[in-house]
Amino acid sequence: MAVLTVGVAVQRNLFSVVVLSGIYSFLMATVLVALDAVDVAMTEASVGAGISTVLLLGALSLCGGEEAKPLQRPWLPLAVAIVIVAALVYGTLGLPGFSDPQAPIHVVVAPRYLAQSIAETGVPNVVTSVLASYRGYDTLGETTVVFTAGAGVIALLRRARRRRAGKTPR
């Protein structure tokens, strides 16, 4: 995956960048399967590798396949990125260790979900019961976000089309 990331950064041909990021998504999905997060792996494989690849290819066919040469040396963005990465890494030092059984998330609500899920909701898949029932508000919010994204795309692209049609009346 590291090789793929370097390839995406170095490669100037956008078509191969899209293909490489699709492969990256599939590898990510296998990593998630290895972590026993099958639901997330499914989402990653279908959205990350499937649909976003199709959409990026569609965008490529609209805007051409070669990346433009950068206008100036990207030193300032590089510095900003390094500072942010340093801050994020510093932040992770405060998190509990990976798969630490004493981490707060494993001692407060997770045992209750795992123990009560079948009795309270009758759904054997805890991911589903947490998503749809215990955390129903969050999922409603997510659905609204998806809806807003779709509405935004419709609004932007429709308006562009109408304006063009207005300029060149036929």
Add this chain to the structure above:
Amino acid sequence: MKGLLILRIVSKLLIPYILVFALYVQFHGDFGPGGGFQAGVIAAAAIMLYGLIFGLPSARRMVPDAVVETMVGLGVLIYAGVGVVGLLLGGNYLDYFVLHRDPVAGQLRGIFWVEVGVAVTVSGVMLKIFYMFAGRRRREDA
């Protein structure tokens, strides 16, 4: 891509199975991996494959824009409607216990409809974005 015989036949064979798999992921999400989001994406991917192979106009004929745009809003309405029904039946917003005499059955019913809402919105949005992106160049040429 209309001339590619192998692609056309293979995708024709695959699309029904993809759609059935989407339904399976949707309704088996209680027991195995999956749920509304994944099912919506898979269903949208089946239609996208159809559109890629057989051309956008035939995909649009099969799943018209009006249907897709209705789906975008309808899913959120279903989800929010489940919450409102819970309110009307005397529970809190998004409380599923009141949807059936047996609280567990009420939970199952609530989760089912909520997942339907998620799937409808997600597949509608994905398809709409695909239609929008794929339809642009064609309109400029015309």
